[in-house]
Amino acid sequence: MAYEINKNGKLEYFTSPNLNKFDEIFHCFTTRLGGISQGPYESLNLGLGTDDDLQNVMQNYHILAQSIGIEDGDFVTSFQTHTNNIRIVSSIDKGKGITIKRDYRDVDGLITNEKKIALVTTHADCVPLFFYDPKNGVVGVAHSGWKGTLYEIAREMIYKFTYNFKSNAGDIIVSIGPSLCQSCFEVDEDVRDLFLNENQEYKKFMYSIGEKSYIDLWSINEYMLIKCGVKKDNIENMNICTKCNTEKFFSHRGQKGKRGTMAAVIMLNAY
Numbered sequence: 001m002a003y004e005i006n007k008n009g010k011l012e013y014f015t016s017p018n019l020n021k022f023d024e025i026f027h028c029f030t031t032r033l034g035g036i037s038q039g040p041y042e043s044l045n046l047g048l049g050t051d052d053d054l055q056n057v058m059q060n061y062h063i064l065a066q067s068i069g070i071e072d073g074d075f076v077t078s079f080q081t082h083t084n085n086i087r088i089v090s091s092i093d094k095g096k097g098i099t100i101k102r103d104y105r106d107v108d109g110l111i112t113n114e115k116k117i118a119l120v121t122t123h124a125d126c127v128p129l130f131f132y133d134p135k136n137g138v139v140g141v142a143h144s145g146w147k148g149t150l151y152e153i154a155r156e157m158i159y160k161f162t163y164n165f166k167s168n169a170g171d172i173i174v175s176i177g178p179s180l181c182q183s184c185f186e187v188d189e190d191v192r193d194l195f196l197n198e199n200q201e202y203k204k205f206m207y208s209i210g211e212k213s214y215i216d217l218w219s220i221n222e223y224m225l226i227k228c229g230v231k232k233d234n235i236e237n238m239n240i241c242t243k244c245n246t247e248k249f250f251s252h253r254g255q256k257g258k259r260g261t262m263a264a265v266i267m268l269n270a271y
């Protein structure tokens, strides 16, 4: 099995076995189950930019915090605009997006080597990438939708690990979280051509039926990571599609845009 479901109180979330081996970190990818939001946001909507009542979203973050044994002010959230920008997070950022305002925007990835800071990116079909360097004690998380993949946020993250934290790419453990599978990521030729213009090799990760093309973002991210020096054995794809499993996940495509958002969370534990 490529993944497992942890039940902690009433919350269900997915974790990755390759990261679960390390007791010194916590990570999870939430499902839509266990929160208080209603309608298309039912129920654990963690999207700060959705039309859901913000109080409900904050209560959902509180439920998540309680369930994983942290405070609301331990979260630090991204401000996602489909860039490849990554913020180096420190303790002064604690609570940003949840208990205090964010003083940044256009941040699609977060990285830190400080303990008890729960880095959060949000997703509803876009690829979540979890990163951990056990040698240097550094964690990161990225929002790599099709634009983030095209702009190579995975490569940017490995660059930050190696340049800012002296990591070796070969030590970094990566997990690819729930998001669109290849057959659910249908695009027109404009998007297909953007990928092919970026790298002809990407042809290996797509097929076409008539006018439509289908791109495997999981494999493109994996390919990019391996090119950066990450070991193939250190990359795990949870292999779960959000659109194929709408009972468990919000899906932008599956719910035609009106949907809540899940969270990818990673943290160095306090002990």
Ligand SMILES: [Zn+2]
Residues within 6 Å of the ligand: 180, 181, 182, 183, 184, 241, 242, 243, 244
């Ligand atoms: Zn699918």
